[in-house]
Amino acid sequence: MVRPLGFLVGLGFITALVLAILTTPLKNEPNVAHEFHKHPKHLKLASDGILLPHWDKAQLQRGMQVYKEVCSACHSLHLVAFRDIADLGYTEGQIKTFAKGFQVPSINPDTGEPATRDGLPSDYFPSPYANEVAARAANNNALPPDLSLITKAREGGKDYVYSLLTGFQNPPANLPAELKPGTGLHYNPYFANLNLAMAPPLTEGQVTYADGTKATVDQMSKDVTAFLVWTAEPKLIKRIQVGYAVFFFLLIFTVLTYLSYRNIWADKKH
Amino acid sequence: MSFPWAKPYEPTHPLMKWMDEKLPIPRLVYNATGPGYPVPRNLNYFWNFGVLAGAALMIQIITGIVLAMHYAANADVAFNSVEHIMRDVNAGWFIRYAHMNGASMFFIVVYLHIFRGLYYGSYKAPREMVWLLGVVIFLLMMATAFMGYVLPWGQMSFWGAQVITGFFSAIPLVGEPVREWLLGGFVPDNATLNRFFSLHYLLPFVILGVIILHIWALHIPGSSNPTGIEVKDEQDTVPFHPYYTAKDGFGVGVFLLVFVALTFFSPNTLGHADNYIPANSLSTPAHIVPEWYFLPFYAILKAFTFNFLWIDAKLWGVIAMFASIALLFFLPWLDSSPIKSSNYRPLYRIFFWILVADVLLLGWCGMQPAEQPWVILSQLGAIYYFAHFLVILPIVSRIERPLPMPNSITEAVLAKHATDATSASATA
Numbered sequence: 001m002v003r004p005l006g007f008l009v010g011l012g013f014i015t016a017l018v019l020a021i022l023t024t025p026l027k028n029e030p031n032v033a034h035e036f037h038k039h040p041k042h043l044k045l046a047s048d049g050i051l052l053p054h055w056d057k058a059q060l061q062r063g064m065q066v067y068k069e070v071c072s073a074c075h076s077l078h079l080v081a082f083r084d085i086a087d088l089g090y091t092e093g094q095i096k097t098f099a100k101g102f103q104v105p106s107i108n109p110d111t112g113e114p115a116t117r118d119g120l121p122s123d124y125f126p127s128p129y130a131n132e133v134a135a136r137a138a139n140n141n142a143l144p145p146d147l148s149l150i151t152k153a154r155e156g157g158k159d160y161v162y163s164l165l166t167g168f169q170n171p172p173a174n175l176p177a178e179l180k181p182g183t184g185l186h187y188n189p190y191f192a193n194l195n196l197a198m199a200p201p202l203t204e205g206q207v208t209y210a211d212g213t214k215a216t217v218d219q220m221s222k223d224v225t226a227f228l229v230w231t232a233e234p235k236l237i238k239r240i241q242v243g244y245a246v247f248f249f250l251l252i253f254t255v256l257t258y259l260s261y262r263n264i265w266a267d268k269k270h
Numbered sequence: 271m272s273f274p275w276a277k278p279y280e281p282t283h284p285l286m287k288w289m290d291e292k293l294p295i296p297r298l299v300y301n302a303t304g305p306g307y308p309v310p311r312n313l314n315y316f317w318n319f320g321v322l323a324g325a326a327l328m329i330q331i332i333t334g335i336v337l338a339m340h341y342a343a344n345a346d347v348a349f350n351s352v353e354h355i356m357r358d359v360n361a362g363w364f365i366r367y368a369h370m371n372g373a374s375m376f377f378i379v380v381y382l383h384i385f386r387g388l389y390y391g392s393y394k395a396p397r398e399m400v401w402l403l404g405v406v407i408f409l410l411m412m413a414t415a416f417m418g419y420v421l422p423w424g425q426m427s428f429w430g431a432q433v434i435t436g437f438f439s440a441i442p443l444v445g446e447p448v449r450e451w452l453l454g455g456f457v458p459d460n461a462t463l464n465r466f467f468s469l470h471y472l473l474p475f476v477i478l479g480v481i482i483l484h485i486w487a488l489h490i491p492g493s494s495n496p497t498g499i500e501v502k503d504e505q506d507t508v509p510f511h512p513y514y515t516a517k518d519g520f521g522v523g524v525f526l527l528v529f530v531a532l533t534f535f536s537p538n539t540l541g542h543a544d545n546y547i548p549a550n551s552l553s554t555p556a557h558i559v560p561e562w563y564f565l566p567f568y569a570i571l572k573a574f575t576f577n578f579l580w581i582d583a584k585l586w587g588v589i590a591m592f593a594s595i596a597l598l599f600f601l602p603w604l605d606s607s608p609i610k611s612s613n614y615r616p617l618y619r620i621f622f623w624i625l626v627a628d629v630l631l632l633g634w635c636g637m638q639p640a641e642q643p644w645v646i647l648s649q650l651g652a653i654y655y656f657a658h659f660l661v662i663l664p665i666v667s668r669i670e671r672p673l674p675m676p677n678s679i680t681e682a683v684l685a686k687h688a689t690d691a692t693s694a695s696a697t698a
Contacts, residue, residue, distance in 0.1 A: 002603040003664040009593070010660025016586050017653045020576040021646060028641045050535045079353050145547075149353070152538065153546035192556065232546075235356070235363040242364070243534025250530055254523030261516040268508060269687050270311045 032176055038167070038189040040159035045226050050240055055230060057089035062209055063227025064088060066220045069207050071147060074139060074198075076127035079148035080231050083121040087234055095121050102126055140184040142197030151225065152232040158225050163190040165221035168200035273492065275504040277305045302489060308507035309514055310495035312683050316390075317493070318521030319383035324481065325522055326376035329529075331474050333369040341421065343467035345460040348423035349548040367537040368529075373415050374540045375529050377563035380408065389622055391498055391610030396491040398602040403484040405598045407477055412564070412595075414473040417466040419561055420458070424545030429558045431458040431466075437571075440585040457551055497682045498610025499675065506679040557639055565636030566629050567591050569648040570655065572640060590652065597659050604659060607667035609675070617670040621662055628654045 046056035064085065067077065082099040090098065099119035104126050108115040119126070128144075129135035136143055151158045171180055171187040181187045185195040202217045209215055229236070279300040281287045290297055300306045340359050342351040355362035384404070387393055393401035416434060420427045435452050439445040454461030492501060501507055508514075532539070540562055544555045560568050574586035581589070597604075612619040632651040638644035676682040 002600050003606070006597070006600060006604055006660040007664065009597075010656045013590055013593070013656040014653050014661075016574055016576060016578040016590075017649050017656075019578050020574055020583070021649045023576050024642075024645055024649070026642055026646065079350070079357065084357075149546045153543055155543050157543070233356070233363075239363060239367075239534055239537075243530065246530050246534065247527065250523060250526050254520065254527060257516070257520040257523045261520045264512050264516040268311060268513065269683050270313075270508075 033179055033194055036172065036175060036179065036189055036194055037192070038163070040156040040163040040190055041166075043159050043162040043222060043225060045158065045222075045229060047226070047229055047236060050243075053237055053240055055087065055237055056226065058211060059223050059226045060088045060230050061090075062211070062213060062220075063223035063225070063230075065207055065209065066202075066224040067147070067227055070201055070220075071224065072125070072128060074128055074135075074144040075147045076129075076144075077125040077148050077231060078127060078146055079124070081122060081124045082119060084234060087230065092121075099123060140197060144198070147228055147231065149232045151228045158229050160190065161228060162221050162225040164188060164196075165202060165225070166218055167191075272301065272306070272489070273308045273501065273504070273507065275507075276301070276308050277509060279304075279306055302485065303515070304511045305509040307489065307492075307510040308501070308504070309493050309510050310501055310506060310679050311508045311513075312495050312497065312679050313493065313514070313517075314496050315521065316382070316386040317495075318518055319379045319386060321518040322379040322521060322525045323376065323383055325525065326372060326379055327474065327477060327481070329372045330369060330376060331478075333365050333372060334471070334474065336365050337369055338471060341467075343421065343464050345423060345463050345549070348421065348463060352422045364533070367533050370541065371529065371533045371537055373418065373561075374563065375525070375532070376411065377415070379525065380411065381563070384408070385626065388625070389612045389619075390494060390496060391605070391607075391612070392494045393602045394605065394608075394610050395602065397488070397494060399487040400484060401602060402599060403480055403487055405595070407480050407484060408598075409595065410473055410477045410480065414470060414477065415561065415563065417470040417473075419545075420463065420466045421470060422545060423463060423549045425547040425549055425553075425555050426542045426545040426558070428458055428549035428551065429555055430560055431462060433558055434560070437588045437591070440582075440588045442585075458549075494610065495679060496611060496613065497676065497679055498614070499677075499679055499682070502678045503680075559637055562633070562637075565634075566632035567594060567636075569632040569636035570594050570652045572636070573645070573648040573652040575645070575649075590656075594652075594655060597656075601659065605663050605667045607670060607672075609672045614673045614675050615670060616673060618663070618666050621658060621666060624654065625658050628658070 046059070047053045067075075082095055082102075085095060085098070086092075099121050102119035102123070102125070103116040104119045104123045106115050106117040107113070129138065132143060145153075151161055154160045156163070167188045167190040168186055169189070175187075179194055181195040185197060186199055187194060188196045202220050204217055205215050207215050207220065213219060233239075279290075279297045281290050281296065286296060289295070337355065340351065340355045340362065342348060352366065355366050357363075359365075387401065387404070416430070420431045431453075435449050435458070438449040438452060441448065450456060453459070454465060495501075542559065542561075559565070568591075571587040571591040574583050574590055576586075577583050578586060607615065607618070609615050612622055628651050632648060632655065635644045635648035635651060676685060
C-alpha cells in the first residue's frame with residue numbers, strides 16, 4: 001500500500017517540477033549594475049590568518065585616530081568602551097585622559113535635568129546623534145551605520161570596508177543613465193547598488209599622525225579598517241592563541257585514545 | 271532484550287549490591303553501554319556517529335545553559351546581550367562560538383549518521399522503530415536549530431523567522447491565523463523571541479528523551495553492522511566495553527579536533543554576515559538564506575515555480591519541503607529488499623551515491639539567488655530526490671539481484687583477513 005501511494009505522490013511532485021522547468025525561462029533578466037560592480041580588493045593585516053596573527057598596535061592607534069577625527073562625525077561605535085582601548089597599548093592614565101575628552105549624557109544630580117559630564121573609562125564611545133531621526137535628518141535621509149561590528153557584518157569583511165573607503169571615483173562614461181548617482185549620492189563600484197549616500201570621507205593629509213606616517217587616503221583606509229577589525233572582535237588574537245593550546249592538547253588526547261583502541265583490539269580480528 | 275551470551279551484571283562490592291537492589295542504574299549502564307551489551311565485531315568508523323551525535327548534543331546543552339545565564343530574550347537588548355557575551359563575559363566568546371559551531375557539528379554528524387543508515391539499510395526490519403525515532407529526533411533538531419538562530423536577533427534571525435513562519439501562511443484558510451498564532455503577532459517581535467527562547471531551551475531535553483527511546487529501541491535487536499547479516503552466535507560479537515568504548519573514545523577525539531579547529535580558527539565561516547546587523551523590520555536583506563544545514567530543503571522549496579492543478583507554486587514548495595522529510599518515515603516500507611547492506615546491492619549502491627551527490631547539489635543551489643542555472647539545477651535535483659525515494663527505490667528493490675553474501679559476520683571478517691594476508695604476502 002505504501003509503495004503504490006508513494007509512487008503516485010512521487011509522480012505528482014515530479015509532474016509539478018517538470019512543468020516548473022518548462023515554464024521557467026532559462027535566461028536571466030539582464031542586471032546591468034552587475035557589470036559595473038567590483039569585488040573587494042584584498043587587504044593584508046597583521047591580525048589575519050591563523051599563523052601567529054597579532055595586533056599591530058601602532059596601526060590600531062592610527063586607525064582610532066582616523067575614527068575619532070573623521071568617522072565619528074557621523075558613525076557611532078556603541079559596543080566599544082574607552083576601557084577596551086587598553087588592547088591598543090594605552091596606559092590607564094592615557095585612557096582616563098582620552099575618556100575625559102568626550103562629553104557623555106548624564107543627569108544633573110540636583111535638578112534631575114539632562115546634562116553632560118566628562119567621560120570615564122567605563123563609558124562607551126558616545127553616538128554623534130541623539131537618535132535615528134536626528135541621524136537621518138543630518139544625512140539626506142540616509143542612516144550612517146554603527147561601525148562596531150562592520151567588518152563582520154558585511155560580505156567581504158575588512159576587504160570590503162577598505163575597498164569602499166578607497167573606491168570612490170567618477171562614474172564610467174558608459175554607465176547607463178538610471179545607474180548614474182542622483183543628488184547627494186556618490187559613485188562607488190564596491191557598493192552593492194553602485195551609489196552611496198556617504199561622500200568620500202578621506203582626503204590626503206586629513207589627519208596628522210603622531211608617529212610621522214604619511215596620511216594618504218590608502219594609509220588612513222588601511223589603518224581605520226584595521227581598527228574596525230579590532231572593534232568587531234577584540235578577542236580575535238586571544239581566540240587563536242587559546243585555539244592552539246586546545247588543539248594540541250586534544251591532539252595528544254586523540255593519539256592516546258587511538259593507541260588504546262589499537263591495544264584493546266589487538267587480539268580481535270575485525 | 272539481549273543475546274544469551276551477554277555477560278551478566280554481578281556486583282561484588284557491598285555498596286554496588288545494595289544499589290542494585292534499590293535502584294539498579296549501574297546494571298542498566300552495564301547492560302546498555304558496558305560489557306553486558308554484545309555488539310557485532312565488524313563495525314566500521316561510520317558506526318561512531320551515533321555516539322558523536324550524543325556528544326554534540328551534550329556540548330550544545332552545556333554551552334547553551336551557560337549562554338542562557340547571560341543572554342536576555344528581549345527584542346530591545348537581545349542583540350547587544352550576545353555582544354556582551356562576546357566582549358565582557360569571561361570566555362564568553364568561546365562559549366558562544368562553541369554553541370554556534372556546535373550546532374553545525376551536530377548536523378554534520380547527524381547527516382553522516384543518516385547516510386550511514388541509508389547505505390547499510392539500518393532502517394530495515396527489525397530496526398524500523400530505531401529509524402522512525404531517528405527521524406523524529408531530526409525534526410526536533412531542525413525546529414531547535416531554527417529557533418536558536420532567531421535568538422541573536424540579527425537581520426538573518428528576523429528575516430529567517432519571517433520566511434519560515436511564512437510557510438504556514440501558504441496553507442489555505444487557516445494559514446494566516448496559524449502563522450500569527452505561532453509568532454504571537456503579525457511580524458516576528460518580542461513575543462516571538464520570548465517563546466522561541468523558551469522552546470529552544472525546552473526542545474533539547476525532549477530530544478534527549480527521544481534519544482533514550484532511540485537507544486532503547488536499538489538495544490532490542492542489537493546494533494546493525496556493515497554486512498547487514500544479523501548476529502548468529504557469540505563469536506560474531508564483542509562486548510561494547512572495552513571494545514567500542516575505546517573506539518568511540520578515539521572517534522570523540524577526532525570529532526573534537528575538527529570542532530575546535532572550526533570554533534577557534536574559523537568561527538564565522540558557516541554563519542552569515544547579515545546576522546551581525548541588528549534585526550530591522552524595515553530593511554530586507556538582499557538574499558535571505560537559512561543556515562547551511564537547511565539548504566537542500568530550502569532548494570526544494572524554491573524549485574516549485576509553477577501553479578499546478580488547484581495548488582499554487584508556493585504551497586507546492588511548502589508541501590514538497592515537508593514531504594521530503596516526511597517520506598523518510600515510510601522508508602522501511604518503500605524499500606522491500608531483504609538485503610540491508612549496499613555492499614551486496616550493486617544497483618541500489620549506484621543510486622545511493624547519486625542521492626548523495628544530489629543532496630550536495632541541492633545544498634549548493636539553496637545558497638544561490640533565484641537565478642539560472644541555479645533554478646533549473648534545483649528543479650532537476652528535487653526531481654531526483656523524490657524519484658529516488660518514491661519511484662526508483664521501490665523498483666530497484668524488486669528487480670535487483672544481490673551479490674553473494676557470507677553466511678555470518680565472523681565468516682565475512684575472516685574472509686577479509688584472508689584476502690588481506692594473501693595480498694600482503696603477494697606484495698612481500
